Amino acid sequence: MDFACRSFLGLVCIILLLPLLCTSQDTFTRSRATYYGSPDCYGTPTGACGFGEFGRTVNDGSVSGVSRLYRGGSGCGACYQVRCTNPKYCHENGAYVVVTDYGEGDNTDFILSPRAYSSLGSNPDASDELFKYGVVEVEYTRVSCRFDGYNIQYKVHEHSKYPDYLAVVIIYVAGQNDINAVEVWQEDCQEWRAMRRAYGAVWDAANPPSGEINLRFQVSGSAGVTWVQSRNAIPSDWKAGATYDTEVQLD
Structure with missing residues (x-):
């Protein structure tokens, strides 16, 4: 009787754990x-x-x-x-x-x-x-990508021409996240304006806003689709080739 109970309990444990074992692979x-x-x-x-x-x-x-x-x-x-x-x-x-x-x-x-x-x-x-x-x-x-010691950074692409043309690349994005869209804040209109995917991971905008430049980007990953806004703005005197820390990172 004890053997039968132990066997039954063992079988129940295997049945309960099997989905976890399968999904963990x-x-x-x-x-x-x-x-x-x-x-x-x-x-x-x-x-x-x-x-x-x-x-x-x-x-x-x-x-x-x-x-x-x-x-x-x-x-x-x-x-x-x-x-x-x-x-x-x-x-x-x-x-x-x-x-x-x-x-x-x-x-x-x-x-x-x-x-x-x-x-x-x-x-x-x-x-x-x-x-x-x-x-x-x-x-x-x-x-998942891991970039220990690095926050997400905005790299101003070398093809940018201050102040008339801004192209950025978002680097050091951790986790399993895809960047689907990037937007720049238009202060005079009080709205977010879409940037264009120029090619690859390069996003650009003609006639970018003057002053500090605030960006947000849309990511899709294990947590679903969400917008992420950096804590730091790109400074008003941005330079082609420079990188600017967002002070944020994803899981």
Whole structure:
């Protein structure tokens, strides 16, 4: 009788825990990955996302160009775990990359920087073998970005022309959040004015407001869709190439 009760209780526990166990597993998608040439193994400052130097060195240069995951630029800045599937050469954790560019390869979703591609291997010799393959079978899943010590920042794009044309890139966005829209506060009209997605992660506005510039941006992520307004404004004497701290961060 005691044995039967214990068996029944054990079965009930398994039934109750099974949905939690199933939903806690990461979901990976099968694909392919290759790499691009780089003189220093870092990313490229000329990527389609418009990140500039940030796109070259963020995440210690473990970055990637993507094809369908680019999603018209809204995929810029997303983070993924990418691991190859050859048990002879591949590390079980693979590489953690930040999307900074658009690129199409031989039926690939990822074109990795050399630093990221080498992280796929289980050891240096295995990485060398993967480089010889050129294209490898992989599986990937989206993961939360982590930028310890950094708030979200507004980077004024180098193409900006003070005071007539302002273009910004929003960087160091943590979590699993996509930026869908950016708006600038128009003080004279007392309303928010939409900025244009120029390309990639670059948002721009002709004839921006004079004085301090207040921005807000719409993000979609695990918490749904919401607007985020920075605590700090871009100063009235903003300069092309400068970055300004928002004093906010997302989960």
